[in-house]
Amino acid sequence: MIELLNVSKRFTTKNKTTQALSNVSLTVEKGEIFGVIGTSGAGKSTLIRCVNLLEKPNEGKVIVDGIELTKLSDSQLTLERRKIAMIFQHFNLLSSRTVFDNVAFPLELEGKSKSEIKEKVDSLLELVGLKEKAKDYPANLSGGQKQRVAIARALANDPKVLLCDEATSALDPATTKSILKLLKSINQKLSLTILLITHEMEVIKTICDKVAVIDHGKLAEQGNVQQIFTNPKEEITKGFILSSLNVELPLVYQNSLSKIENNNPLVKFFINGNEDQSFVISNLFEKFQVKAKVISAQLEYVGNLSFGVLLVELQGEKINEALAYLENEYSNTEILGYVG
Numbered sequence: 001m002i003e004l005l006n007v008s009k010r011f012t013t014k015n016k017t018t019q020a021l022s023n024v025s026l027t028v029e030k031g032e033i034f035g036v037i038g039t040s041g042a043g044k045s046t047l048i049r050c051v052n053l054l055e056k057p058n059e060g061k062v063i064v065d066g067i068e069l070t071k072l073s074d075s076q077l078t079l080e081r082r083k084i085a086m087i088f089q090h091f092n093l094l095s096s097r098t099v100f101d102n103v104a105f106p107l108e109l110e111g112k113s114k115s116e117i118k119e120k121v122d123s124l125l126e127l128v129g130l131k132e133k134a135k136d137y138p139a140n141l142s143g144g145q146k147q148r149v150a151i152a153r154a155l156a157n158d159p160k161v162l163l164c165d166e167a168t169s170a171l172d173p174a175t176t177k178s179i180l181k182l183l184k185s186i187n188q189k190l191s192l193t194i195l196l197i198t199h200e201m202e203v204i205k206t207i208c209d210k211v212a213v214i215d216h217g218k219l220a221e222q223g224n225v226q227q228i229f230t231n232p233k234e235e236i237t238k239g240f241i242l243s244s245l246n247v248e249l250p251l252v253y254q255n256s257l258s259k260i261e262n263n264n265p266l267v268k269f270f271i272n273g274n275e276d277q278s279f280v281i282s283n284l285f286e287k288f289q290v291k292a293k294v295i296s297a298q299l300e301y302v303g304n305l306s307f308g309v310l311l312v313e314l315q316g317e318k319i320n321e322a323l324a325y326l327e328n329e330y331s332n333t334e335i336l337g338y339v340g
């Protein structure tokens with residue numbers, strides 16, 4: 001449904017040229033939710049804006065629904081853009097219009113009749129759960145409600161693709177969840193293809209089928225979400241996954257941690273979704289008679305795979321063998337220090 005082929009984009013200002021995207025290729029299949037994750041300045045906004053040609057690539061092709069947008073005239077592009085809707089971090093609603101009139105706006109531009117508009121807007125407000133707010137103004141809505149209006153408006157012209165530019169970044173965690181749930185249900189009900197950009201792994205984990213990691217304008221890694229979460233190849237991807245797993249050393253351990261190596265090591269390591277790895281505690285005991293006291297842990301599920309981080313204190317005689325085993329078998333094994 002969306003294909004970017006070797007897309008590059010440079011911005012040239014008076015003093016310098018920034019290579020915002022280098023040779024980016026990706027394919028989003030029909031009906032898929034595809035997430036692009038990256039840190040600030042990585043090129044996410046530029047990438048998503050290249051899909052509807054709000055930014056024109058310097059090189060490469062952009063193909064949406066079989067049409068190569070990069071070779072269309074401006075008037076042809078205007079027509080094709082109707083298939084591609086977009087929502088934004090800050091909602092971009094018209095403050096002088098009611099909720100109803102915001103959603104009606106693209107239909108008015110299309111020249112639809114009053115009765116057609118009423119029928120469509122009512123059904124869209126029903127879809128996003130905001131029927132009772134039809135007469136309210138944006139200023140009187142919560143952030144989550146504003147984004148619901150923006151989603152209803154985006155769907156007014158029955159687009160084939162929805163682009164989400166950090167759509168939940170301005171929302172609190174509970175509202176983020178409800179908006180992601182709404183996007184997923186729209187994706188399923190309408191078979192709408194969704195491309196989103198985010199800096200939060202949580203968003204990817206919650207609704208995406210596929211993910212691409214962008215770093216300094218290049219795609220570092222891409223694949224289905226299960227595969228990337230459980231077997232990340234690139235350091236940047238591992239960093240995103242670890243940052244979404246929040247294990248902290250409890251204060252009592254922080255205060256007693258030392259560098260004295262003949263004490264018990266505190267070890268942090270990553271479980272990658274492989275079922276064998278879930279048996280780490282019994283493996284350590286069976287193989288080395290080393291006991292692993294769990295200090296902190298976070299396990300997550302992507303589909304039926306569990307992955308996560310474990311923080312344990314190792315106790316026993318064959319500590320060095322146990323550490324070598326963890327370093328070999330588990331990614332990102334790290335000795336945080338020693339406790340007496």
Ligand SMILES: Nc1ncnc2c1ncn2[C@@H]1O[C@H](COP(=O)(O)OP(=O)(O)OP(=O)(O)O)[C@@H](O)[C@H]1O
Pocket residue numbers: 011012013018019020038039040041042043044045046047199
């Ligand atoms: N219009 C522009 N003119 C000049 N440079 C730009 C322009 N837009 C983006 N850039 C530069 O291109 C690079 C990528 O920017 P982009 O906004 O795509 O990153 P991002 O990943 O979306 O970051 P953020 O999450 O902070 O919005 C940055 O170095 C940015 O400064």
